[in-house]
Amino acid sequence: MTTATATVRKPPTKKQREVYDYIVSFREAKGYSPSFREISAHMGFAAPVGAMCHLHALRKKGWITWEEQCSRTIMPIGGEA
Numbered sequence: 001m002t003t004a005t006a007t008v009r010k011p012p013t014k015k016q017r018e019v020y021d022y023i024v025s026f027r028e029a030k031g032y033s034p035s036f037r038e039i040s041a042h043m044g045f046a047a048p049v050g051a052m053c054h055l056h057a058l059r060k061k062g063w064i065t066w067e068e069q070c071s072r073t074i075m076p077i078g079g080e081a
Helices: 014-030 038-044 048-061
Strands: none
Touching: 014 038, 014 048, 038 048
């Protein structure tokens, strides 16, 4: 008998959840993903690298994905924290 185990995602931090929610709402409003710079500006980070840290953490936790070397490809994977 085989037992299937569900993959449990780690919950995002409060700030990571704010970034995730912004991505979702931006995509719903405009039909495409925000750029790293737009996320950085919206969140009040001093530089895009601030957004990148949160985006990498969200990707590692399984909340988003994106294509390397392609702009505006951030995709929420879905689910609630």
